[in-house]
Amino acid sequence: MSIRIRTWVYVISALVLFGTMMPAIGGLPAFGSFSGAYTDMVLRVATMERHIYNVPTAVNFDYRGFDTLGEEFIFFTSVVGVLFLFSGVGSKAIEHEQPMESQRTRGQTGAIRWFPVGLTAFLAALGMDLGAHGQLTPGGGFQGGAVFGSAMACIYLAVGLHAFVKTANKQVFDHLEALGAFSFAALGAAALFVTGAFLKNIMPLGQTGATVSSGSIYFLSCAVFVEIGCGFTLLMLTFLKQTQQTAEEEA
Amino acid sequence: MNAWTLYFPYAVAFWLFVVGCFGITQSRNLIHTVLCLTVVQSSTYMLLLSIDFHAKAGAPLFSSTNPPGSPSVDPILHALTLTDIVVGATVTALLLALTVQIHRRRGTIDPQRLRPMSE
Numbered sequence: 001m002s003i004r005i006r007t008w009v010y011v012i013s014a015l016v017l018f019g020t021m022m023p024a025i026g027g028l029p030a031f032g033s034f035s036g037a038y039t040d041m042v043l044r045v046a047t048m049e050r051h052i053y054n055v056p057t058a059v060n061f062d063y064r065g066f067d068t069l070g071e072e073f074i075f076f077t078s079v080v081g082v083l084f085l086f087s088g089v090g091s092k093a094i095e096h097e098q099p100m101e102s103q104r105t106r107g108q109t110g111a112i113r114w115f116p117v118g119l120t121a122f123l124a125a126l127g128m129d130l131g132a133h134g135q136l137t138p139g140g141g142f143q144g145g146a147v148f149g150s151a152m153a154c155i156y157l158a159v160g161l162h163a164f165v166k167t168a169n170k171q172v173f174d175h176l177e178a179l180g181a182f183s184f185a186a187l188g189a190a191a192l193f194v195t196g197a198f199l200k201n202i203m204p205l206g207q208t209g210a211t212v213s214s215g216s217i218y219f220l221s222c223a224v225f226v227e228i229g230c231g232f233t234l235l236m237l238t239f240l241k242q243t244q245q246t247a248e249e250e251a
Numbered sequence: 252m253n254a255w256t257l258y259f260p261y262a263v264a265f266w267l268f269v270v271g272c273f274g275i276t277q278s279r280n281l282i283h284t285v286l287c288l289t290v291v292q293s294s295t296y297m298l299l300l301s302i303d304f305h306a307k308a309g310a311p312l313f314s315s316t317n318p319p320g321s322p323s324v325d326p327i328l329h330a331l332t333l334t335d336i337v338v339g340a341t342v343t344a345l346l347l348a349l350t351v352q353i354h355r356r357r358g359t360i361d362p363q364r365l366r367p368m369s370e
Binding site: 003006007009010014017018021025026028029030031032033034035036038039042043044046047048053054055056057058059060064068071074075078079081082085086136137138140142143145146209228231232235238239242 | 254256257258259260261262265269272273276277301302303304305306310311312313314315319320323325326327329330333334335337338340341342344345347348349351352363
């Protein structure tokens with residue numbers, strides 16, 4: 001399709017969409033005044049039923065737990081897809097030889113070099129804190145895992161690719177990621193086995209506000225934290241290795 | 252707030268969707284195409300979060316000082332958005348990995364110069 005035809009197809013579709021969206025938007029509740037039946041219900045019952053303070057976490061891992069299983073496997077397959085597409089990528093210099101000090105790290109002052117090291121520690125701690133306290137404060141497995149993955153990326157910023165590859169051992173992170181994905185499904189299946197309903201809360205609920213509370217939600221959140229944290233690290237590892245290999249091929 | 256501002260966030264969501272699609276149709280670079288797709292995707296966040304907002308409500312997060320059942324924004328839409336952001340980032344990574352492979356195999360990432368595989 002030539003660019004001109006494509007533009008025309010786009011303009012016509014956009015105009016049709018505009019014509020249908022205007023009445024649709026007009027039919028929506030005005031900004032700030034939506035009130036759904038489920039909203040009120042879940043806000044009223046979540047803390048009582050699940051001994052949890054953070055309602056979005058309860059929605060994610062309990063009331064909408066089955067959807068989250070689906071989302072989690074979209075994540076899992078995407079990471080597997082990236083690993084598969086870059087399979088066979090391995091820079092010899094990284095795997096076997098001494099660290100190649102890149103041009104970039106050579107000119108760095110101590111402050112620039114050590115700031116990301118401190119940042120790594122801080123972000124790793126923050127990520128684990130978010131992941132472990134999703135039932136009490138804002139956070140949960142998804143957010144904590146993303147922050148933890150960024151912490152791993154900071155190792156690359158601080159000391160370069162060689163150290164990153166050594167720290168984020170691909171074998172270990174591969175297995176941990178799969179373990180995280182598996183644990184979620186396994187907890188769901190265990191509930192099916194015990195109670196006859198998939199992902200039903202089977203753990204003791206604990207006291208509301210305690211570090212370990214909210215029953216299965218806590219464990220599901222931790223499983224997702226492990227999966228997301230390792231998944232993000234693997235993604236960055238794979239892309240950085242690929243970049244390094246391309247640079248070596250060109251050199 | 253007048254009537255215009257009451258519907259403005261929805262208009263922003265619509266605009267993000269349309270402008271992202273425009274970028275995709277005009278794209279001469281697959282990396283640009285992927286980024287346009289993330290713009291389209293962010294229109295869904297905009298829509299979800301603007302429905303979610305409540306003028307006189309706090310975060311859906313209770314504690315001993317903010318007892319359960321106090322007025323709060325919609326936790327369901329928050330939950331939808333937060334998982335989607337994390338999963339969306341990964342799908343973007345997958346698309347970029349595909350782009351790298353296309354560049355290796357075909358030597359170009361201009362979608363208008365890519366021809367069917369059989370040729």
